[in-house]
Amino acid sequence: MSTTRRTILIASGATLATPNIAPAQEAPGVTATEIRIGSTNSLSGPASAYSVISTCLTAMFRRLNDEGGVGGRRVNFTVYDDAYQPPRTLEQTRRLVEQDRVAFLFNQLGTPTNNAVHRYVNQRRVPHLFLATGADKWANPREFPWTIGWQPSYRVEAQIYTKHILETRPNAKIALLYQNDDFGRDYLHGVRDVLGPRFDSMVRTATNEATDPTIDSQIVQLQATGSDALICGVIPRFAAQAIRRVHDIGWRPMMFMTNVSVSVGAVMQPAGPERGVGLITSDYRKDQSDPAWANDAGMTEWRGFMQRYLAGADLSDNNFTYAYGAGTTMIQVLRQCSNDFSRENVMRQATNIAPMDVATLLPGIQVQAQPTNFNVIRQMQLQRWDGRSWVRFGNVIEGANV
Amino acid sequence: MSAISITTPIAMPAWKRGALIIGGLALLLAPLWLLESFQLFQLTMAVIMGLAVLGLNIVTGYNGQISLGHGAFFAVGAYATAIPMSLLDWSFWATLPISAVVCGAVGWGVGFPALRLGGLYLALTTFSLAVAVPQILKHKSVDAWTGGVQGLFLLKPEAPAWLPLSPDQYMYVVALIVAGACYLLVWNLLRGRMGRALMAVRDNPTAAEAMGMDLATLKTRAFAVSAVITGMAGSLAAAVVEFVAPDSFTFMVSITLFVGMVVGGVASIMGSVFGGLFVLFVPNIAEAISRSAPGIIYGIILIAFLFVLPDGVAGLVRRITARLRRTKGREKS
Numbered sequence: 001m002s003t004t005r006r007t008i009l010i011a012s013g014a015t016l017a018t019p020n021i022a023p024a025q026e027a028p029g030v031t032a033t034e035i036r037i038g039s040t041n042s043l044s045g046p047a048s049a050y051s052v053i054s055t056c057l058t059a060m061f062r063r064l065n066d067e068g069g070v071g072g073r074r075v076n077f078t079v080y081d082d083a084y085q086p087p088r089t090l091e092q093t094r095r096l097v098e099q100d101r102v103a104f105l106f107n108q109l110g111t112p113t114n115n116a117v118h119r120y121v122n123q124r125r126v127p128h129l130f131l132a133t134g135a136d137k138w139a140n141p142r143e144f145p146w147t148i149g150w151q152p153s154y155r156v157e158a159q160i161y162t163k164h165i166l167e168t169r170p171n172a173k174i175a176l177l178y179q180n181d182d183f184g185r186d187y188l189h190g191v192r193d194v195l196g197p198r199f200d201s202m203v204r205t206a207t208n209e210a211t212d213p214t215i216d217s218q219i220v221q222l223q224a225t226g227s228d229a230l231i232c233g234v235i236p237r238f239a240a241q242a243i244r245r246v247h248d249i250g251w252r253p254m255m256f257m258t259n260v261s262v263s264v265g266a267v268m269q270p271a272g273p274e275r276g277v278g279l280i281t282s283d284y285r286k287d288q289s290d291p292a293w294a295n296d297a298g299m300t301e302w303r304g305f306m307q308r309y310l311a312g313a314d315l316s317d318n319n320f321t322y323a324y325g326a327g328t329t330m331i332q333v334l335r336q337c338s339n340d341f342s343r344e345n346v347m348r349q350a351t352n353i354a355p356m357d358v359a360t361l362l363p364g365i366q367v368q369a370q371p372t373n374f375n376v377i378r379q380m381q382l383q384r385w386d387g388r389s390w391v392r393f394g395n396v397i398e399g400a401n402v
Numbered sequence: 403m404s405a406i407s408i409t410t411p412i413a414m415p416a417w418k419r420g421a422l423i424i425g426g427l428a429l430l431l432a433p434l435w436l437l438e439s440f441q442l443f444q445l446t447m448a449v450i451m452g453l454a455v456l457g458l459n460i461v462t463g464y465n466g467q468i469s470l471g472h473g474a475f476f477a478v479g480a481y482a483t484a485i486p487m488s489l490l491d492w493s494f495w496a497t498l499p500i501s502a503v504v505c506g507a508v509g510w511g512v513g514f515p516a517l518r519l520g521g522l523y524l525a526l527t528t529f530s531l532a533v534a535v536p537q538i539l540k541h542k543s544v545d546a547w548t549g550g551v552q553g554l555f556l557l558k559p560e561a562p563a564w565l566p567l568s569p570d571q572y573m574y575v576v577a578l579i580v581a582g583a584c585y586l587l588v589w590n591l592l593r594g595r596m597g598r599a600l601m602a603v604r605d606n607p608t609a610a611e612a613m614g615m616d617l618a619t620l621k622t623r624a625f626a627v628s629a630v631i632t633g634m635a636g637s638l639a640a641a642v643v644e645f646v647a648p649d650s651f652t653f654m655v656s657i658t659l660f661v662g663m664v665v666g667g668v669a670s671i672m673g674s675v676f677g678g679l680f681v682l683f684v685p686n687i688a689e690a691i692s693r694s695a696p697g698i699i700y701g702i703i704l705i706a707f708l709f710v711l712p713d714g715v716a717g718l719v720r721r722i723t724a725r726l727r728r729t730k731g732r733e734k735s
Contacts, residue, residue: 043689044697045654081689081696086553086650087643091447095686098440112551112649119555119644180542182551209542 027342029103035334035341036076037061038096041109041132045083050109052313053132054079056323057107059309060331070334071341078102084109086116093117097126104129104346107150107326111135111182114147122146127347129333130326130376134260136186139374141351148350148374150326150367152284154183154258156399158190158231160282160380161256163397165229166194168254173202175227175253177218177242179234180207187233187258193400208238219245229254236261243271243279256280259380268385277387282380282397284365285321287390298359321360328358329367329376364396375399430578439570443642444682446574450638452678453581455662456588456671457632462660463669464592465624466604467516471528473655474535475629477646479505479636481539484646485547487556494559494641498580501637502630509629513622532656536648553647556640577638584631589671591627600624601669632659665707667714676715680707 029036041054061075069075078100080092089108096102104127108114111133118137121128122144130150131138138149165172176191178184184207192199204225206218215238222230223246230253232242239261246255255278261267262281286293293299302324306313313320334341336349351374355366365379378399383390414422433445458472482501486492512531516524539548548554561572591597602610603620611617640646662681667673688699711718 043693079693081685083654084649085652085654086645086647087447087639090643090645091444094440094443098438112553112647115552115647116643116645116650181540 027103027340028101030073030341033073034076035070035073036078036100036102037104037106037330038093038100038102039077039079039106039108040082040089040092040096040113041079042084042113043079043081045081045085047084047110050132050319052317052319053107053109053323053326055313056310056320057327057330060305060324060327063305063309064331070331071337071339073341075334077106082109082113084113086112089113090116090120093120097121097124103127103341104343106130106330107132107323109133114138118144118147125343127343127350129346129350130329132322132326135182136189141372141374146347148369148376150329150376151322152377152380152399153375154186154233155190155193156375156378157259157282157380158187158233159194159399160382160397161231161280162191162194163400164256164280164382164394165254169229172229172254173204173225173227175222175225175230176203176205177215177222177230177232177234178205178207179238180209183235184233187231190399191231208234210235212238215241216245219251220249223249223251227253229256231256232261233258234261236263236266239267240271243267243276247272247275254278254280259283262385262390264389273385273387276385279385280382281385281390282382283390283392284361284377284380285318285325286360286362288318288321289316298357298361301359324360325358325367328360329353332356332367362392362396431575434567434571434574439568442570442574446570446577446642447639448678448682449574449577449581450635450642450678451659451662451681452666452675453577453584453638454632454635454659455666455677455681456585456674457628457630457635458659458663459666459669459671459674459677460588460592460600460631461624461628463663463673464597464604465600465621465628467621467624468521468525469528469625469628470525470653470656470660471512471531472628472632472659473651473653473657474528474531475505475509475632476636476639476655476659477535477539477651478508478629479633480640480646480651481548481554481636482633483637484554484556484640487641488549488554489547494576494637498634498637501633505629505633505636506626509633510622510626512629513625516625517618517621529653529656532653536651539648539651549647551648553645553650555645558641558644573642577642580634580638584634585671588627588631592671661704665704665711665714667716670714670716670720672719673714673716680715 039054041051042048043051058077058079061077064070065074078096080095082089082092093105096105105121106129109132114131114133125146128147130148133149134151134153136153136155138147139153165174176188178187188205191203195202204222204227206222208215208218219242230246232239234242239257257279259281268276286296286299288299302321306315306320332353333350337345351369351371353367353369355368358367362381365377365381367376369376379396381392381396382394383392433442437445454472454476458469461467462469479501482504483494483497486497486500487494515527519527540551558569558573559576560569561567565572567575599615599620603615603617607617658681662677665680666677684703685696685700688703689696691699
């Protein structure tokens with residue numbers, strides 16, 4: 001009896017595993033009429049709020065195809081769900097590369113998920129372009145020449161804050177509060193990049209754990225160092241605590257807050273809007289709710305696209321302005337390829353982007369890449385809390401070139 | 403049911419048995435040449451998930467202790483392989499005994515609260531274990547070993563020089579060998595005295611105790627064996643994926659294993675294989691049907707399975723073979 005069952009099992013296994021051998025192409029994923037591009041996103045699972053990025057990119061490629069495609073070819077954009085689970089990301093990425101034979105990968109979502117495929121794509125020499133994650137490690141052309149990020153990393157952000165401090169208070173003593181994980185340590189690295197050997201004499205640090213109940217003692221400890229500038233690389237809960245505590249103990253440093261923790265609803269209101277006056281953060285995107293962009297050409301272009309291709313989408317979701325920027329960059333790279341969509345050439349073009357303006361990015365902030373510098377967006381503009389909203393000020397600042 | 407109780411069907415001639423074994427082996431190995439590396443990778447993952455489901459089946463299917471926390475053992479097994487391979491450059495094979503010992507110890511430890519908690523309470527306790535593990539792995543006291551949030555990278559074991567296999571092909575063979583050995587051991591364990599004792603504890607603990615069985619020992623050991631088997635699957639998964647991170651082992655892994663066990667067939671060794679195939683391939687099928695709502699399609703397929711096959715795929719197979727045997731018997735008489 002058990003043998004019969006085994007036979008049936010084996011038969012079913014064999015049926016499931018029918019071979020599917022596609023003819024090999026000269027340039028993988030490229031035919032006379034089509035370019036296949038693959039991506040993974042969290043269409044389900046805890047991070048599924050980001051799935052609108054894929055929706056937007058798909059619509060952008062549809063627009064591109066409506067306009068005649070690129071190099072006489074239509075773009076076929078395939079997105080698989082990885083539910084934000086790294087093993088699934090690897091499985092789906094291998095499916096894209098080996099079974100669907102995509103030309104390259106574009107804008108895969110998430111830091112842990114991209115980590116899982118980082119080495120695979122570099123071993124296989126598949127372009128892994130413009131990832132949807134803010135970690136710093138994607139800009140490492142020497143060790144991982146096939147991977148390139150897009151948005152400014154936390155490290156670049158810290159570099160920009162440090163540069164601003166040096167410009168306005170050259171002799172500042174800097175206090176740095178960061179979370180003791182990869183996210184927080186990017187801030188430590190960024191400050192060190194700019195200060196170099198001066199780091200030890202100028203900076204005092206304190207760390208917190210994501211699991212700590214409060215960061216009051218760290219704030220008091222940093223105040224005692226006599227610092228007059230404070231950079232915080234912490235998650236929103238601690239951001240609100242830090243703003244409140246710094247104000248309540250009567251410390252008045254020039255205070256910087258990571259731009260992932262500056263939501264009006266989640267941070268500024270709980271901290272008390274009046275306590276945060278003067279707080280500085282940064283951004284690279286145009287805020288679609290800002291009346292300054294009501295008649296802006298770039299934002300009008302974006303709104304027109306949204307209306308035509310994504311009618312009914314939530315226009316207040318800033319993932320759409322993000323995706324529009326990333327998609328514009330990708331299409332620019334495809335246009336630069338002229339007629340050679342081999343993996344080598346796609347990678348060469350993706351790492352040779354002359355500085356260009358993008359509709360949804362702040363004026364003066366440009367997308368660019370060089371073979372030695374994979375930080376595609378390396379500029380940001382500072383903004384200050386005036387008690388009611390964030391107000392941009394000063395010039396666009398570029399991160400350190402390290 | 404009567405057909406199942408016949409433990410010795412009509413004896414099979416030796417040549418037929420031999421031919422079946424050779425045929426079975428050939429079919430298991432055929433994918434090596436028939437499939438492309440990605441599909442082979444998927445099949446390898448299905449074998450691994452099947453093995454993990456088998457582990458869960460021992461404690462939940464055969465011993466009746468509901469565990470929603472087997473993802474934790476899967477994670478422990480994965481890290482027990484990843485840490486020595488990544489930080490100490492051990493070979494994959496050398497990590498397997500370590501993984502077995504660590505998982506066995508953890509499983510045995512978890513078995514103790516299981517003595518006092520039954521049914522739903524045990525399910526929730528084990529579930530909390532599954533929820534806690536990813537956070538424990540990130541904790542600063544261990545992150546020098548576990549790599550914290552970033553996880554650990556390791557390299558797939560390479561095929562020995564005399565074996566002309568690609569890494570994916572070799573990994574499939576490795577998974578088959580490890581899984582095959584585990585299946586054989588578990589089958590051997592469950593068809594004998596121990597298996598009957600475990601099922602007796604499940605079906606009527608009072609009677610089992612009256613017969614002289616030591617409930618505490620049986621239950622804790624069932625947990626330990628079960629954790630070892632699921633941990634082996636975790637070890638294989640770490641080597642195949644070449645990467646472990648806390649986010650790879652959320653509580654969803656435990657739920658997935660549970661789904662695999664129920665769909666494949668509770669208290670069935672064969673069913674675990676089907677469970678593995680189901681949890682790996684059905685999400686992909688669901689996504690192929692609807693890109694926008696794969697979860698709904700998955701749910702519908704799952705409900706359909708439970709409706710059509712209330713005792714799992716293994717139950718269906720059992721019924722079909724029973725019917726075949728009956729008609730055969732009638733023809734003969």
